Amino acid sequence: MATNASALEADIIKELQAEGFATDNEFARIERLAAALGRAVYKHMTLLDDTSGSPASKGHT
Template sequence: MATNAAALMADIIKELKVEGFATGNEFAQTEKLAAALGRAVYKHMTLLDDNTGTPASTGHK
């Protein structure tokens, strides 16, 4: 699991590139999307962790 929102954003961008999304040109909104998703998911996981007292799990091993 990503250790912070920035790391999660980097992982999202990497995966979007693998899927063929443009991330580097001046008109691409992909990095803004990845930043928003990274912050939202990280916030959600942090709140879940705070509420349960244990790290959130994806169920994958």
């Protein structure tokens, strides 16, 4: 699991590149999309951890 939203963003970009998406030209907005997705997914995952009562939400791994 990604440790933060930035790490998740980087993973999303890497996976999109592996699928053939252009991420490096001036018109590609994939990095902005990946950033938004990374933040949303990470936020959702941390909210689930906080409410699930899992050991991760209590500071235990």
